[in-house]
Amino acid sequence: MMKNANRSSAMLHLVARRAATALPSLLGVIIVAFALTRALPSDPAAYFAGPAASQQAIEEIRSRLGLDRSLPMQFFAFLGELGQGSFGQSLTTGQPVLEDLVRRLPASLELTLFGLLLSVAIALPLGVLAATHPNSAIDHACRVISTAGVSLPVFFTGLLLVYVFYYLLGWAPAPLGRLDSFSTPPPHLTGFFTIDSVVRGDYQLLATTLAHLALPAMTLGIFALAPLARMTRASMLGVLSSDFIRTARASGLSRRTILLVYAFHNAMLPVLTTMGMVFSFLLGANRRGGAGVLLAGDRLLRVGGLNSLRLCTRPGFCPDARRPVCHAQPVY
Amino acid sequence: METLAHLRYLLAENPLTLAAAVLALLLLVGAILGPSLAPYDPLATNTSRALEPPSWGHWFGTDQVGRDIFSRLIVATRLDMVISVAAVSLSFALGSCLGACAGYFGGWLDRLGSRLMDTIMAFPLFVLAMGIVAALGNTVQNIVYATAIINLPFYARLARAEINLRREAGFVEAARLSGNSDARILAVHLFPTVLPTMMVQISLNLGWSILNAASLSFIGLGVRPPTPEWGIMVADGASYIISGEWWVALFPGAALMAAVFCFNLLGDGLRDLIDPRQRT
Numbered sequence: 106m107m108k109n110a111n112r113s114s115a116m117l118h119l120v121a122r123r124a125a126t127a128l129p130s131l132l133g134v135i136i137v138a139f140a141l142t143r144a145l146p147s148d149p150a151a152y153f154a155g156p157a158a159s160q161q162a163i164e165e166i167r168s169r170l171g172l173d174r175s176l177p178m179q180f181f182a183f184l185g186e187l188g189q190g191s192f193g194q195s196l197t198t199g200q201p202v203l204e205d206l207v208r209r210l211p212a213s214l215e216l217t218l219f220g221l222l223l224s225v226a227i228a229l230p231l232g233v234l235a236a237t238h239p240n241s242a243i244d245h246a247c248r249v250i251s252t253a254g255v256s257l258p259v260f261f262t263g264l265l266l267v268y269v270f271y272y273l274l275g276w277a278p279a280p281l282g283r284l285d286s287f288s289t290p291p292p293h294l295t296g297f298f299t300i301d302s303v304v305r306g307d308y309q310l311l312a313t314t315l316a317h318l319a320l321p322a323m324t325l326g327i328f329a330l331a332p333l334a335r336m337t338r339a340s341m342l343g344v345l346s347s348d349f350i351r352t353a354r355a356s357g358l359s360r361r362t363i364l365l366v367y368a369f370h371n372a373m374l375p376v377l378t379t380m381g382m383v384f385s386f387l388l389g390a391n392r393r394g395g396a397g398v399l400l401a402g403d404r405l406l407r408v409g410g411l412n413s414l415r416l417c418t419r420p421g422f423c424p425d426a427r428r429p430v431c432h433a434q435p436v437y
Numbered sequence: 438m439e440t441l442a443h444l445r446y447l448l449a450e451n452p453l454t455l456a457a458a459v460l461a462l463l464l465l466v467g468a469i470l471g472p473s474l475a476p477y478d479p480l481a482t483n484t485s486r487a488l489e490p491p492s493w494g495h496w497f498g499t500d501q502v503g504r505d506i507f508s509r510l511i512v513a514t515r516l517d518m519v520i521s522v523a524a525v526s527l528s529f530a531l532g533s534c535l536g537a538c539a540g541y542f543g544g545w546l547d548r549l550g551s552r553l554m555d556t557i558m559a560f561p562l563f564v565l566a567m568g569i570v571a572a573l574g575n576t577v578q579n580i581v582y583a584t585a586i587i588n589l590p591f592y593a594r595l596a597r598a599e600i601n602l603r604r605e606a607g608f609v610e611a612a613r614l615s616g617n618s619d620a621r622i623l624a625v626h627l628f629p630t631v632l633p634t635m636m637v638q639i640s641l642n643l644g645w646s647i648l649n650a651a652s653l654s655f656i657g658l659g660v661r662p663p664t665p666e667w668g669i670m671v672a673d674g675a676s677y678i679i680s681g682e683w684w685v686a687l688f689p690g691a692a693l694m695a696a697v698f699c700f701n702l703l704g705d706g707l708r709d710l711i712d713p714r715q716r717t
Contacts, residue, residue, distance in 0.1 A: 133556030137565075144572035249453065252705070256697035258648055260655050261671055261690035268678045268687075 139183055143176065211296025217387045219318055220325030221380065228330050229376070232337025233369065236345060247334055255331035263324045270320060329383045336379040340372040444710060454706030460699035467514035475508035479665045488682050498684035500673060506684065509665035510692055516666055517696070520577065521646035524584035525639055531585070532592025533628075533635060539593070540600030541623050547597070554590040562587040566649060570658045580659045584646050595638055599631045633711045637704050644700030651693050667693045 150167035151158070158166075167173050171182050186192070192202035228251075235247035270276045291301035291310055299318070302310040344350065345368055353363050467474065477495075483503035491498040497506040539547040557565065569583035600623075603609060612626045651668030653659035660666040662673070667689045674686025 129552045130555040130559050133552060134559045137556060137560070141568040141572050145568075245453070248705075252701050253694070253698060256644065256648075256694050256701055258651060258655070258668075258671070258690065258693055258697075260652065260675075261686070261693065264671065264675055264678050264686050264690065268683050272678065272681055272683075 135184070135187065136180075139180055143179070208296075212298075213388060215297045215299060216318065216321055217325065217384060219322035220387055221329060221384055223322055223326035224329035224333055224383075225380065227326070228333035229337055231330075232334045232376075233341055233364070235334070235338045236341030237364065239342065244338075247338060251331035251334045254327045254329075257327065259324060259328055262327055263320070266320045266323055325387050329387060332379050332383055333376065336376050337372065340375045341368060344368045344372045440710075451706065451709065453702055454709075457699045457702035457706065460695060461703055464514060464518060464696055464699065467511055468518040469515075471512050471515040475505075475511045477505035477508040479504065479509040479512040480663055481505075488677065488685070490682075491684055497688040498682075500670075500685050501677065504663075506670070506688055509670060510667070510689055513665040513667050513670065513689070514692075516577070516660065516664070517647050517650060517693075520581055520584065520650045521643050523581045524646045524650075525588065525642050527581065527585035528588040528642070529592055529635065529639060532589045533596040533631065535589075536593035536596030536598075537600050537623055537628060537631070540597035541604055541619070541627065543601075550593065551597070554593050557586065558590050563649065563652060566653060567656070567658055570653055575658060575661060577660060580650050580653055583653070584649050587649070588642055588646065591638055591642065592635070595634060596631055599634060600627055603627060603630060637708045637711065640700055640704035640707055644697040644704070647693065647696050647700070 148163075150163050150170060150172055153170070154163045154166050164173075171179060174182070192206075231243075231247050231250070235241075235244040238244055291298060291305050291307060294301045294304055298314040299311060302308070302314055350363060350368055353367050358367075472479075481504065483499070485503065486495075486499055487501055487503040489495060489499045489503075495505050495507065497510060500506055500509070535550050539550040566580075566583040566587050569586060570579050573579040573582065604627075609622060609626060612622050617626070647667075650659060651666070651671070654666050654668030655672045657672070660669060662669050670689035671686050671693070674682070674684075674689070677683075677685050
């Protein structure tokens with residue numbers, strides 16, 4: 106009992122220490138985000154005031170927004186707002202940023218999850234096959250596919266898929282949103298249209314949602330293929346050459362058991378780590394960032410008027426209808 | 438000599454690397470000779486021949502204002518290559534210096550540098566690049582700076598880790614005992630040992646940088662139309678793909694992909710050459 110308590114407190118201590126090392130970076134992120142928003146050439150006051158506003162009205166709004174104060178003062182005001190969980194208002198929608206984020210996040214999450222699922226379904230078998238047949242045709246194929254996947258600009262993959270599946274084959278619906286213009290979204294429960302429509306038992310809506318999800322999810326999936334397939338291959342190769350696999354072989358276990366039960370389970374650990382990274386990459390945030398950066402980044406974009414771009418992983422969110430493609434951001 | 442033999446062995450083992458090398462050479466030729474290879478003026482419009490599909494006269498067809506896509510593609514090679522090479526050289530020079538000093542001297546320099554790199558890495562890198570270009574202004578120079586900044590941590594961390602590892606190595610101790618200054622040890626004895634690993638990073642990074650620059654142009658930040666640039670050309674073609682004019686977006690997109698693909702393969706090939714165990 107005593108021992109357990111000690112252990113959990115030691116664990117807590119460790120977690121706290123780890124979290125504390127992120128603090129300087131977090132501060133750095135806030136400073137950079139602040140500096141970038143202030144360096145942007147656009148004038149939020151003039152934007153909020155509208156094109157017909159007089160100079161006096163603009164000045165009034167400026168002082169209401171606190172933009173007439175000195176930069177250090179503005180920075181502390183910004184810190185205070187962040188501390189209270191307020192992220193200001195979006196330039197494009199006029200809504201509080203937090204509200205926009207909460208409203209849009211499920212869409213991004215849903216898309217990212219489907220993309221990841223798709224790439225896992227392809228990457229894991231591919232990686233395992235490549236590892237069990239090194240330097241074979243399938244190994245080379247794995248290398249080509251994964252390198253090609255990471256070389257394709259995401260915006261270009263999206264375009265290609267739209268051309269093939271919408272224009273040529275006519276399989277995919279018009280790439281203009283999460284749903285057809287004539288279907289109504291399901292009542293808001295989770296914000297995941299797939300889950301919400303299943304809960305309501307509306308399978309036609311589910312089909313529409315999935316059809317609209319397919320191309321963007323494929324676009325992201327193709328990009329995520331490379332790191333997952335490579336990591337699976339490398340990790341499987343490492344495990345397959347280890348002693349316990351040799352022992353398992355010597356004990357006469359079947360190839361299937363060795364591969365699936367012994368090797369695969371042990372090889373999955375680094376792959377899972379990679380998956381976590383890829384997921385956050387796909388969401389558009391770096392793995393270190395977490396939620397705080399997501400929001401700080403959004404504020405950065407908000408003042409730049411670029412707000413829509415960031416969460417515009419789904420075509421329907423793009424105000425710029427000239428580009429009916431999903432442009433999820435390329436990841437590094 | 439041995440390296441050459443090893444290189445030949447690797448190329449024979451892995452025909453993909455050979456293909457990548459040939460492709461890289463082609464890109465280089467396109468970048469150097471670009472404008473003199475193009476059959477048409479990349480900016481000359483001809484609205485009576487707009488959106489023509491590929492033909493003998495126009496190999497890759499024409500765009501919405503009748504410009505020859507093949508010529509624009511070739512001329513754009515130089516701009517894209519210059520942006521990525523400049524950005525990668527900048528981040529290599531700065532990042533490796535910073536990382537090498539941090540790794541060698543340690544102390545507050547190391548802590549400060551590492552936190553700084555963590556801060557950069559904490560941003561979604563493309564979003565950071567967008568912010569930088571939007572804040573500094575829409576010029577080619579600023580794309581180079583933004584791309585250099587987001588690539589900086591990779592070099593700094595690599596140099597720091599490698600130098601830190603060898604700081605107390607025998608040959609460094611020997612150099613120190615024979616009276617070399619710290620600066621000389623760093624520059625002459627330690628830095629060259631990091632270069633092979635750096636080369637791999639540089640090759641991979643060239644591909645990323647091209648992708649980054651093109652993505653910035655695609656969303657309307659960076660290079661401005663009508664300058665021929667691959668990302669802009671894909672953006673131009675994006676609206677026509679729905680109506681079936683595939684060639685406007687396909688060829689520049691394919692060029693972009695080929696360039697990135699070739700640098701990625703080259704990077705992998707180099708890694709095999711330097712450290713076969715790391716192959717994934």
